[in-house]
Amino acid sequence: MISFFVCLAILIVGYLLYGAFVERTFKPDDRPTPATTMADGTDYVVMSNPKIFLIQLLNIAGLGPIYGAIAGALWGPSVFLWITFGTIFAGxxxxxxxxxxxxxxxGTSISEIVGIYLGPFMKTVMRIFSVVLLVLVGTVFATGPSALLAMLTPAAFNAKFWLVVVIAYYFLATLVPIDKLIGKVYPIFGICLIVMAIGVAGGIIIKGYTIPEIAFNNLHPKGTAIWPFMFITVACGAISGFHATQSPLMARCMKSEKDGRKIFYGAMVCEGVIALIWAAAGVAFYEGTGGLAEAITRLGGQGGVVYEICNSLLGPIGAVIAMVGVIACPISSGDTAFRSARLVISDWFKVDQQKIKTRLMVTIPLLAIGALLSQVDITIIWRYFSWSNQTLAMIALWAAAAYLRKNEILPWIAAVPATFMSAVSCTYILMAPEGFKLGAGISYPAGIIFAAVCLGLFVVKFMKKAPSMDQDIAKNL
Structure with a gap:
């Protein structure tokens, strides 16, 4: 249990110290923000910091720090280290x-930022990559909650019925002004997510469960390698490219740059704390990784594990909170995924989103594609989401490193984690069942070489004498 509390303390100290260092490096100032200079009553809307924080937390979290952390706990308490240091130095x-x-x-989307700093080819790649990823997320987080709702309601309300309801909600949440629906509902569910995590942590400690200490051996019941599989599996609990598509939503609603650390870095640290709690709960409640693996199989996935843990630790109230979490949280990720996809496409094709007619032109096709994909086996979609998610994080970090260098700021706070994630992403796709299925003897060196090449290209292109910003960059500031 000491390891758990040490990691928890490191996360908090990491926010206070390293978060402050990152902030000083970036140098936020008093310039007007897009929310004040481009207010349109739809996407650019000033909101209060507490509301923005809770919306950002729910946008980036959903079920990520719960499901990913529980799956990551199959490797044992060594996952605590990735959640802790991944959150501080990468996520x-x-x-x-x-x-x-x-x-x-x-307030532009991440694909356009990548294009500005990494070139037009990468802009095209990221535009396609982002839209595909966001539609996959929206689809997965429509189908899962629909199935759970069908289990809890009379037979007449089957999964297809609830899928229609969820997609109808997505339509509204994607279309209407951000402060009218998301701004009112998200803070409530954000609080539920935090309360659920605190309750589970308290229950584990008070009821005397033993949280194992960090061990550096592989405890996965199937012997699955820690590198790179654990680093892909945990995802949102340490770093996630999906977050890069969500942060611009709140960048359009903030009234001061100086609130950025509290909102963006702070929400990620909060998510890391939630992930740490759920990883600890998984191995403690089921007394090891073997028991956790058996429970995931017996209960039909992490959703069943969440329900059993909450019901056992917190009683009927905990069961209600758990169901709110496993149903509302994925829906909240799904609706902002489609909303982000709308904004990526509108930035791509320069479509004015202030008029409802033009918002409809983008929203309807996106949701139609999502509805069609919902008929595909979700496990297939999810396998490809996991890799594409971390690959997007890698690209976003390289773009951030380029931004820092072109603004004559030392880029290593972004370039180092970008190099690490390059190795993770390449090694995984070479080894994974949905990838090339190569052995570790080939995949490990190839991943290291790929990361070294990425770093070398960055050094060659950007680490010469600090360049002044060209006109294409300057006009976007």
Whole structure:
């Protein structure tokens, strides 16, 4: 249990110290923000910091720090280290820079930022990559909650019925002004997510469960390698490219750059704390990774595990909170995924989103594609989401590093985690069942070489004498 509390303390201290260092490096100032200079009553709307924080937390979290952390706990308490240090040095930096750079570029989406700093080819790649990823997220987080709702309601209300209801909600949440629906509902569910985590942590400690200490051996019941599989599996609990698509949503609603650390870095640290709690709960409640693996199989996935843990630790009230979490949280991720996809496409094709007619032109096709994909086996979609998610994080970090260098700021706070995630992403796709299925003897060296090449290209292109910003960059500031 000591390891758990040490990691929890490191997360908090990491926000206070390293978060402050990242903030000083970026140098936020008093310039007007897009929310005040481009207010349109739809996407650019000033909101209060507490509301923005809770919306950002729910946007980036959903079920990520719960499901990913529980799956990551199959490797044992060594996952605590990745959640802790991944959050501080990779995830928090990624989310902060994605949000702040977006704010400096009129709240533009991550694909456009990548294009400005990494070139037109990468812009095209990221546009396609982002839209595909966001539609996959929206689809997965429509189908899962629909199935759960069908289990809890009379037979007449089957999964197809609830799928229609969820997609109808997505339509509204994607279309209407951000403060009218998301701004009112999200803070409530954000509080539920935090309360659920605190309750589970308290229950584990008070009822005397033993949280194992960190061990550096692989405890996965199937012997699955820690590298790179654990680093892909945990995802949102440490770093996630999906967050880079979400931070610009709140970058369009903030009234001061100086609130960025509290909103972007702070929400990621909060998510890391939630992930740490659920990883600890998984191995403690089921007394090891073997028991956790058996429970995941017996209960039909992490959703069943969440329900059983909450019901056992917190009683009927806990069961209600758990169901709110496993149903509302994924829906909240799904609706902002489609909303982000709308904004990526509108930035791509320069479509004015102030008029409802033009919002409909983008929203309806997106949701139609999502409805069609919902008929595909979700496990297939999810496998490809996991890799594409971390690959997007890698690209976003390289773009952030380029931004820092072109603004004559030392880029290593972004370049180092970008190099690490390059190795993770490449090694995984070479080894994974949905990838090339190569052995570790080939995949490990190839991943290291790929990361070294990425770093070398960055050094060659950007680490010469600090270049002044060209006109294409300057006009976007």
């Amino acid at each position: 928090g930096v990624h989310d902060y820079l994605a949000g702040m750079i977006s704010m400096r570029h009129k």
